[in-house]
Amino acid sequence: MMEFENLDMIMKDNEGHKRYWKTNLRYLVILLVIWFLVSFGFGIIWVDELNTIRLGGFKLGFWFAQQGSIYVFVVLIFTYVWLMNRLDKTSNLDEN
Amino acid sequence: MDIQSWTFIIVGATFALYIGIAIWCRAGSTKEFYVAGGGVHPLTNGLATAADWMSAASFISMAGLISFMGYDGAVYLMGWTGGYVLLALLLAPYLRKFGKFTVPDFIGDRYYSNVARTVAVICAIIVSFTYVAGQMRGVGVVFARFLEVPINTGVFIGMGLVFFYAVLGGMKGITYTQVAQYCVLIFAFMVPAIFISIQLTGNIIPQMGFGGTIEDGSGMFLLDKLDQLHVELGFQEYTTGAKGRWDVAAITLALMMGTAGLPHVIVRFFTVPRVKDARISAGWALLFIAILYTTAPAISAFARTNLITTVSEKSYSDVPEWFSNWESTGLIAYEDKNKDGLIQYVADPAVNELTIDRDIMVLANPEIAQLPNWVIALVAAGGLAAALSTAAGLLLVISTSVSHDLIKKQLKPNISDKEELMWARAGAAVAVVVAGYFGINPPGFVAATVALAFGLAAASFFPAIVMGIFDKRMNKEGAIAGMVIGTLLMLFYMVKYKLQGFGGGMPEDWWFGISPEGFGSVAMVVNLVVSLVISRMSPAPPEEVQEMVESIRYPRGAGAAQDH
Structure with a gap:
C-alpha cells in the first residue's frame, strides 16, 4: 500500500481538507x-x-x-491549473 | 531532386534521430521502463503525450474524413480534444498522486481485488491491440506510397524500429523519441497547410484563412464558396450536417470519455514528478494537440475546394499528374459513365464518375497544390512519426500489463526488479510481433475496431476510475459489475450493428438512433448506473481503501507515493 505521510496532517486539519475538496x-x-x-x-x-x-x-455555430x-x-x-495552484498554496497543501 | 530521393533523405534522417535517442536513453530499472523514472518535465511530457495521442489516423485520415463529412467532422475535432479537459480535471492529478505504474494498478488497488485488476488488464490489452494494428498498417501504407516498397516490407521496417527503441528504452526511450516525433509531425503537418492557405486565401495562418476570402477574384468567403459548390453538385451544404443531433452528441461524448480512458494516454501522467505537473502537462499536451486539430479542419476545407475546382467538369485527358499517380494506387477511380470525356463529380451515385479515398486528402494535398517535392517527402516523414509514436506508447501498455499487472502483481510476486524488467522487455518484443502480424494481415473489422477501442475505454475504464476518485462509497462489487456489463454491452452492440452478428441490423434499428461509434456513451451510462446501484446494496469498501481515496484528493506527498 502507499505511504500516508500526510495522514496525521489529515487528522489535524480535517476542516481545511474538507474546504479544499469542496472548493475543488x-x-x-x-x-x-x-x-x-x-x-x-454551441457546437451541437x-x-x-x-x-x-x-x-x-x-x-458561428x-x-x-x-x-x-x-x-x-x-x-x-x-x-484550472491556475486556480488549483492558488488553492494548494492558500490551503497549505502545495508540494515542495 | 525527385520525391523519392527527398523521402529517403528526410525519412532516413528522422529514423537515425529516433535510433540515436533510443541508444542514449536506455532503461536500467522497471521504474525507468514503466514511467521513465518519474522525473519527466511537464512540458516534455506534454510534447510526448501529444505525439503519443496523435496517431496515423489523426495525421493521415482525419482531415480527409472531415473533408467528406463537413460539419459532422466536428465529432472528431471536439471528441478527441474535449477528452483532455476531462483528463486534466477528473483523472490525471489524482492518478499521479496515487503514484503507481499502470491503470490496472489503480483499479486493482482501489477496488482491492485481483478480479478487478484482471478485468482491467484484459480491457487494456484489447483496447491497445485494436489500436496498434491500425498504426502498423499506416506505416506500411506510407512506405508503399512514397518509397515504392511492398506494404509488408514497410510494416517490417516499422516493427524493427519500434522494437529497437521500445524494447531497449521502455517509457524512457519512448518519451524522448516522442518529443522528436512531435516536432517532426507538427512541422510536416503545418508546412503544406500554410502553403495552401496562402495560395487559396492569401492568409498565412490556416485557421484564419479557413474563415477568410478566397483569392479567385470573386471576393467570396471560402466557406460560402464551398457551400455553393456543394449545393451545385447536389451535396449537403459543407457547413451543415447530415447526421442526427443525438448521434453527433453521442459520438462526441464517447470519443471524449474514450480519450480520457485510454491507458496509453493516462500512463503518460505517471511520468511527471508532482501532482501540479500532471495538471499542467495535460494543458501543454492539449495546446500542442490543438495546433494540429484546429489546422486539420482548415486543410479539409482547402482540400475540398481545391479538389472540386480542379476536377469537376474538367476533361479527363487534361487532369494533372497527381491524378494519374494516385489512380495507379487505386485510391482515385474514374469511370466515364456518360462518355463525354469530362469528370462529373456529383452527389447522385448514378451520375457520379469519380470515387476518392479519404486518406489521400492529406497525402495528395501537397501534390494537388503543386508544392515542392521536399514538402511531399516531409508529409511522409510526418505520417510515419505519428504512427510510430502512437504504436510505441500502445506497445508499452501491453508489455506493462503483462509484466507488471499479471506477472509481478499476480503470478510471481517475488521476482526481482531485474527479472521483472526482463519480462517487460519480452512482453514488448512479443507485442511488436503480434502488432506486426495484424499490420500485415489486417483483420477485416479494422474500420470497426477504432470505434470499438474508444467505446470500450469509455464503457470500462472511464467510469471506474472517475468513481474510484470521486465516490468514496464505490466498492469492488459495483465497479466490477459496471465494467463487465458496460464492456459486454458495448461488444454486443458493435458486433450486432458493425459485424452483423446476433441477427444484425440496419441503421434504422439503432437504439435511440445512436450509431455504434456513439454507443460508448450509452454503455458508459449503463456502467455508471449499475455500479452505483450495486455498490449501495453491498458492503462499503474497507477503511484503508477509503483512506487511500482521501489521500489521493490532496496533492501533498506525491513524491513519497512513488516508492513501490
Whole structure:
C-alpha cells in the first residue's frame, strides 16, 4: 500500500481538507459547465441558431464546432491549473 | 531532386534521430521502463503525450474524413480534444498522486481485488491491440506510397524500429523519441497547410484563412464558396450536417470519455514528478494537440475546394499528374459513365464518375497544390512519426500489463526488479510481433475496431476510475459489475450493428438512433448506473481503501507515493 505521510496532517486539519475538496469540486462544476456549453451547447444543440450569426467567413455555430470549442478547452485546462495552484498554496497543501 | 530521393533523405534522417535517442536513453530499472523514472518535465511530457495521442489516423485520415463529412467532422475535432479537459480535471492529478505504474494498478488497488485488476488488464490489452494494428498498417501504407516498397516490407521496417527503441528504452526511450516525433509531425503537418492557405486565401495562418476570402477574384468567403459548390453538385451544404443531433452528441461524448480512458494516454501522467505537473502537462499536451486539430479542419476545407475546382467538369485527358499517380494506387477511380470525356463529380451515385479515398486528402494535398517535392517527402516523414509514436506508447501498455499487472502483481510476486524488467522487455518484443502480424494481415473489422477501442475505454475504464476518485462509497462489487456489463454491452452492440452478428441490423434499428461509434456513451451510462446501484446494496469498501481515496484528493506527498 502507499505511504500516508500526510495522514496525521489529515487528522489535524480535517476542516481545511474538507474546504479544499469542496472548493475543488466547485471549480470542477463551473469549468465543466463551460466545457459542456461550448461543445455540446454551441457546437451541437444550438448550432443552427448560432449559424445565423457570422464571425467573418464563419457561421458561428460551425466555428464553435470546428474551432472555438478547442480553443476554449485549452483555456479551461490552464485556468484550472491556475486556480488549483492558488488553492494548494492558500490551503497549505502545495508540494515542495 | 525527385520525391523519392527527398523521402529517403528526410525519412532516413528522422529514423537515425529516433535510433540515436533510443541508444542514449536506455532503461536500467522497471521504474525507468514503466514511467521513465518519474522525473519527466511537464512540458516534455506534454510534447510526448501529444505525439503519443496523435496517431496515423489523426495525421493521415482525419482531415480527409472531415473533408467528406463537413460539419459532422466536428465529432472528431471536439471528441478527441474535449477528452483532455476531462483528463486534466477528473483523472490525471489524482492518478499521479496515487503514484503507481499502470491503470490496472489503480483499479486493482482501489477496488482491492485481483478480479478487478484482471478485468482491467484484459480491457487494456484489447483496447491497445485494436489500436496498434491500425498504426502498423499506416506505416506500411506510407512506405508503399512514397518509397515504392511492398506494404509488408514497410510494416517490417516499422516493427524493427519500434522494437529497437521500445524494447531497449521502455517509457524512457519512448518519451524522448516522442518529443522528436512531435516536432517532426507538427512541422510536416503545418508546412503544406500554410502553403495552401496562402495560395487559396492569401492568409498565412490556416485557421484564419479557413474563415477568410478566397483569392479567385470573386471576393467570396471560402466557406460560402464551398457551400455553393456543394449545393451545385447536389451535396449537403459543407457547413451543415447530415447526421442526427443525438448521434453527433453521442459520438462526441464517447470519443471524449474514450480519450480520457485510454491507458496509453493516462500512463503518460505517471511520468511527471508532482501532482501540479500532471495538471499542467495535460494543458501543454492539449495546446500542442490543438495546433494540429484546429489546422486539420482548415486543410479539409482547402482540400475540398481545391479538389472540386480542379476536377469537376474538367476533361479527363487534361487532369494533372497527381491524378494519374494516385489512380495507379487505386485510391482515385474514374469511370466515364456518360462518355463525354469530362469528370462529373456529383452527389447522385448514378451520375457520379469519380470515387476518392479519404486518406489521400492529406497525402495528395501537397501534390494537388503543386508544392515542392521536399514538402511531399516531409508529409511522409510526418505520417510515419505519428504512427510510430502512437504504436510505441500502445506497445508499452501491453508489455506493462503483462509484466507488471499479471506477472509481478499476480503470478510471481517475488521476482526481482531485474527479472521483472526482463519480462517487460519480452512482453514488448512479443507485442511488436503480434502488432506486426495484424499490420500485415489486417483483420477485416479494422474500420470497426477504432470505434470499438474508444467505446470500450469509455464503457470500462472511464467510469471506474472517475468513481474510484470521486465516490468514496464505490466498492469492488459495483465497479466490477459496471465494467463487465458496460464492456459486454458495448461488444454486443458493435458486433450486432458493425459485424452483423446476433441477427444484425440496419441503421434504422439503432437504439435511440445512436450509431455504434456513439454507443460508448450509452454503455458508459449503463456502467455508471449499475455500479452505483450495486455498490449501495453491498458492503462499503474497507477503511484503508477509503483512506487511500482521501489521500489521493490532496496533492501533498506525491513524491513519497512513488516508492513501490
